[in-house]
Amino acid sequence: MSKLGIVADDLTGATTVGVLLARSNIPVAAYFDSDNLSKDTGQEAFILTTDSRAVKKEDAKARVKQAVMSLKENNATYLAKRIDTTLRGNIGAEVEAMLEMMDEDAIGIMVPAMPQSKRILVGGYSIIDSIPLSQTPVAKDVRTPVEESHCPTLIKKQTDYPIETISLNAILAGEAAVQHSFIKARDNGAKIIIADAVSLEHIDLIAQVVSNLKWNVLTIDPGPFTERMAYYNGFRTEGKMLDKEEVSSSHMDGTILAVAGSASSVTKEQINYLSKQENVIQIPVIVKDLICSNKAASKEIKRVIESAVNYLKADSPQALIIETSVTNERIDLKAEERGNGLQSGEAANNINKALGEITKGILMQTSKVKGIYMTGGDTMVHVLKTLEAVGIKLLDYVIPQADLGVVIGGYSDGLVVVGKGGLTGSTQTAVDIIERIAKEAGNRDLIES
Known part of the structure; x- marks a missing residue:
C-alpha cells in the first residue's frame, strides 16, 4: 500500500501538518526517528522529524536524506517537505536533499502559505497577519532569525536550483492560467516553483492543477498544500470529517x-x-x-x-x-x-x-x-x-x-x-x-x- 512520507524540521511543524491530514480522515502519526515506522501499519501518512532547523546546512541535508531513505523503506511513494510558516531554517538545503533522493524528473512545488493562521504569500512576499515577515518578531528569533520577506530571494540564497514563481495574478485568472503558468515555469528550467496564495481556495486550485498535470512532485509548504495534494492523490477515508x-x-x-x-x-x-x-x-x-x-x-x-x-x-x-x-x-x-x-x-x-x-x-x-x-x-x-x-x-x-x-x-x-x-x-x-x-x-x- 502506498503511503505519504513527510519530513519536518521540528516536532511542532510535524504536528501542524499532521492534524490537517487527520481532519481530512487520513490516519497519520509523527515520529522522532525511523525505528518505529515499520511497527505502525495503521497509518496512511508518516511524518519524520529531523530536528534540523537550527543546525548547519550540511548536517540538515544529511538528516533529511536519512529520513527520506527510511520513509521509502516503509512504502512512502509520495513525499512532502513541511516548512515553517515563517520560513525559518534550512529550507533550500533540505528541499535539495529531498529532490536528490527522488527521480530526475521530480520537481518541487512550494506554496508557503497557511491562510488559516494568517500566513499568506503575495508577489512572493511572506505576510504574517498583515505584516511583512522581516518586520515580525521572527526577524529577532534567537536561533533562526529571518530578515528577508521576499520568499524567492530567501530561497535562492539557500539553493543553486533554478527557481520560478507563479504570481497571484495567474492564480486569480483561474485554472487554465494556473496550468499554463506551471507548464511555462517548468519549460523555463525550474526545479522549484514558488506560488502565491492568500486563501485556502487558492491552495486548493493549485493542488487540483498540479495533481492533474501528473508530475512527479515534492510538495513544499506548512501543511495546507500537502493536505490538498494528499486528498487529490486518494489519501483519504470515507466518513464525516472531525468537527x-x-x-x-x-x-x-x-x-x-x-x-x-x-x-x-x-x-x-x-x-x-x-x-x-x-x-x-x-x-x-x-x-x-x-x-x-x-x-x-x-x-x-x-x-x-x-x-x-x-x-x-x-x-x-x-x-x-x-x-x-x-x-x-x-x-x-x-x-x-x-x-x-x-x-x-x-x-x-x-x-x-x-x-x-x-x-x-x-x-x-x-x-x-x-x-x-x-x-x-x-x-x-x-x-x-x-x-x-x-x-x-x-x-x-x-x-x-x-x-x-x-x-x-x-x-x-x-x-x-x-x-x-x-x-x-x-x-x-x-x-x-x-x-x-x-x-x-x-x-x-x-x-x-
Whole structure:
C-alpha cells in the first residue's frame, strides 16, 4: 500500500501538518526517528522529524536524506517537505536533499502559505497577519532569525536550483492560467516553483492543477498544500470529517500540566492570562540555574518537582503551569554561553532538558496529570523524549498550529497532549487549549471506564 512520507524540521511543524491530514480522515502519526515506522501499519501518512532547523546546512541535508531513505523503506511513494510558516531554517538545503533522493524528473512545488493562521504569500512576499515577515518578531528569533520577506530571494540564497514563481495574478485568472503558468515555469528550467496564495481556495486550485498535470512532485509548504495534494492523490477515508465543536465537554478528574519554555512575547501574554484564571497554579522556574547541567540545575529541578507534587496532593487544580519566561527577566543566552564556556545552543538545550526532567518527575510521582500542554517546539521535543515517547498520533487542532494528539510509547503512552509554537495564537489561546485537553481526556476516561 502506498503511503505519504513527510519530513519536518521540528516536532511542532510535524504536528501542524499532521492534524490537517487527520481532519481530512487520513490516519497519520509523527515520529522522532525511523525505528518505529515499520511497527505502525495503521497509518496512511508518516511524518519524520529531523530536528534540523537550527543546525548547519550540511548536517540538515544529511538528516533529511536519512529520513527520506527510511520513509521509502516503509512504502512512502509520495513525499512532502513541511516548512515553517515563517520560513525559518534550512529550507533550500533540505528541499535539495529531498529532490536528490527522488527521480530526475521530480520537481518541487512550494506554496508557503497557511491562510488559516494568517500566513499568506503575495508577489512572493511572506505576510504574517498583515505584516511583512522581516518586520515580525521572527526577524529577532534567537536561533533562526529571518530578515528577508521576499520568499524567492530567501530561497535562492539557500539553493543553486533554478527557481520560478507563479504570481497571484495567474492564480486569480483561474485554472487554465494556473496550468499554463506551471507548464511555462517548468519549460523555463525550474526545479522549484514558488506560488502565491492568500486563501485556502487558492491552495486548493493549485493542488487540483498540479495533481492533474501528473508530475512527479515534492510538495513544499506548512501543511495546507500537502493536505490538498494528499486528498487529490486518494489519501483519504470515507466518513464525516472531525468537527472540533462536537467534542463532548465531559468532566475530567485531574489536572492539565502546562509546560511553557518559549520566551516569545506571545507566549508570555498567553501564560500570564492563563495564570490569572480560577483554579490555576503557577510555578516559576529559575532559568539561570538551568543553563549549566550542574548541582544548581539539579537542585532547581528537584524544587519544582516537589512543589508541583505537593500542590497536586493537596488539591486538583484545573491547570498547573511550569514556566521559564513569564516571571523571569529575559536572559541573553549567547552571553551566558560565552560566560560559562558552553557551545552555541547548549544553554537553550539544557533549559529544555530540565523542563523534560521536571515533567517526568511530576508524572512519576502522581497520577493526577491527565494531559500536557507544551509551548515552544524545542520544549515539546525535550519533554516527549525525556518521557521516552516515540511519536504522536494526531487527532485535531485547537486552533491552527496548536495541535492535539495522543502520545505513542514511553512513560506517558496514551496521554492527551497539545503542542504549540511560541509565536502562535491570541491572549485566550492557552485557556482554550487547557479546556480542550480536559474535554478530550474526559472523553477518553469515559470510553475506558
